[in-house]
Amino acid sequence: MNILVINCGSSSLKFQLIDSESEQVSAKGLCERIGIAGSRLVYQKAGADKQVSEAPMPDHKAAIRMVIGALTDRETGVVTSLSQIGAVGHRIVHGGERFAASVLLDDDVTEAIEACSGLAPLHNPANLTGIRACRELMPDTPMAAVFDTAFHQTMPQEAYLYGIPYDCYEKYGIRRYGFHGTSHSYVSKRAAQVMGRDLATLKLIVCHLGNGASVSAVRYGKSVDTSMGLTPLEGLIMGTRSGDMDPAIIEFIAHQEGKTLAEVMEILNKESGVLGLSGGLSSDFRDLEDAYCREMPEGIRAIKTFVYRVAKYIGAYTAAMNGVDGICFTAGLGENSPLIRSLVCEYLGYLGVRLDQEQNQKRGQDTVISTPDSGTAVLVIPTNEELAIAREAAALLQK
Ligand code: ADP
Numbered sequence: 001m002n003i004l005v006i007n008c009g010s011s012s013l014k015f016q017l018i019d020s021e022s023e024q025v026s027a028k029g030l031c032e033r034i035g036i037a038g039s040r041l042v043y044q045k046a047g048a049d050k051q052v053s054e055a056p057m058p059d060h061k062a063a064i065r066m067v068i069g070a071l072t073d074r075e076t077g078v079v080t081s082l083s084q085i086g087a088v089g090h091r092i093v094h095g096g097e098r099f100a101a102s103v104l105l106d107d108d109v110t111e112a113i114e115a116c117s118g119l120a121p122l123h124n125p126a127n128l129t130g131i132r133a134c135r136e137l138m139p140d141t142p143m144a145a146v147f148d149t150a151f152h153q154t155m156p157q158e159a160y161l162y163g164i165p166y167d168c169y170e171k172y173g174i175r176r177y178g179f180h181g182t183s184h185s186y187v188s189k190r191a192a193q194v195m196g197r198d199l200a201t202l203k204l205i206v207c208h209l210g211n212g213a214s215v216s217a218v219r220y221g222k223s224v225d226t227s228m229g230l231t232p233l234e235g236l237i238m239g240t241r242s243g244d245m246d247p248a249i250i251e252f253i254a255h256q257e258g259k260t261l262a263e264v265m266e267i268l269n270k271e272s273g274v275l276g277l278s279g280g281l282s283s284d285f286r287d288l289e290d291a292y293c294r295e296m297p298e299g300i301r302a303i304k305t306f307v308y309r310v311a312k313y314i315g316a317y318t319a320a321m322n323g324v325d326g327i328c329f330t331a332g333l334g335e336n337s338p339l340i341r342s343l344v345c346e347y348l349g350y351l352g353v354r355l356d357q358e359q360n361q362k363r364g365q366d367t368v369i370s371t372p373d374s375g376t377a378v379l380v381i382p383t384n385e386e387l388a389i390a391r392e393a394a395a396l397l398q399k
Contacts, residue, residue, distance in 0.1 A: 001086035008130030089393035093123035095147030151181030178226035210331035217317035311347035
């Protein structure tokens with residue numbers, strides 16, 4: 001069955017058409033600048049060159065119409081009609097406590113996603129516009145909602161509560177939710193396969209290191225802790241997000257610089273992380289690694305601080321699970337950066353970690369990068385959130 005996977009942002013929409021049997025992507029692409037001048041569709045059929053079509057897309061409905069047009073186009077399309085798309089899988093950022101698993105979309109579910117919007121005011125409304133547009137244009141096609149937060153709903157209370165008045169949890173749902181759940185779940189399952197072990201017997205730590213970054217502790221197949229919190233701002237130092245810090249810093253900066261709360265939050269979300277640490281040099285690790293290798297203090301500072309935070313989380317989660325069998329690296333940086341992986345592993349002598357330097361040079365494929373005699377296995381597992389969403393949608397339809 002062809003499954004259309006949709007990941008909707010406020011002004012963008014990414015899509016992939018995946019055959020659930022062969023798990024091959026037949027076409028994929030991206031609508032950019034939706035609702036802004038200069039909107040365009042980048043479309044790529046498997047094995048063909050990318051095509052760019054500029055056309056006005058005043059809203060997400062217009063964007064989905066363009067996507068359907070491209071997928072069913074006589075020359076460049078991959079299906080002859082909409083009826084050949086068996087289901088749509090939507091990536092939804094926040095499912096609150098309501099969703100601990102993927103679900104088929106109906107009016108109730110759509111309303112519940114709307115009710116979670118207060119927890120993710122930038123993301124859920126954008127996801128909802130995609131859902132509504134698809135439901136209007138494809139009213140007969142079943143749709144699944146797959147949540148970034150769902151996998152982490154197994155965290156125990158001691159891991160998800162903050163040390164603030166319990167009222168705040170009861171009244172407003174302030175707690176750790178965690179994100180990147182689809183990726184952490186996919187990678188932990190795949191790691192067990194690569195290790196030739198049953199997931200239900202393994203303690204794994206998954207480091208999803210991209211522009212947004214998070215670590216999770218996955219014990220016996222279930223998430224028991226993760227570094228992102230109520231929002232994706234907590235945890236690791238990221239491309240432009242601060243990650244963990246003393247909350248009093250917010251008031252301090254506001255006071256010192258005469259800024260509003262919203263302005264300080266903008267700094268913490270958009271101007272911090274390795275971008276901020278490198279004095280504005282770059283949020284892209286390729287630039288920072290280049291600066292690190294040329295011994296520029298900006299690059300050294302950003303990378304060392306980033307790596308140290310990752311290593312601290314690995315230590316914390318090893319303690320939380322009373323041991324660890326495998327440490328997995330994934331996402332843009334985790335999959336592609338031998339330097340970052342080896343710098344993190346330098347901290348892991350206490351786990352008996354020994355890196356195979358040759359294996360560590362490999363990119364973009366499932367690889368065990370530790371030596372056979374390493375005390376703990378270290379793996380690179382490329383994540384594939386779109387495939388995971390397609391699998392979830394197919395499984396729901398089979399039920
Ligand atoms: P997101 O999905 O959160 O936007 P990605 O998972 O695509 O992010 O990861 C983006 C990050 O991965 C960027 O910082 C980029 O520099 C880094 N990255 C990608 N390729 C490489 C590479 N070859 N070497 C080092 N870093 C890389």
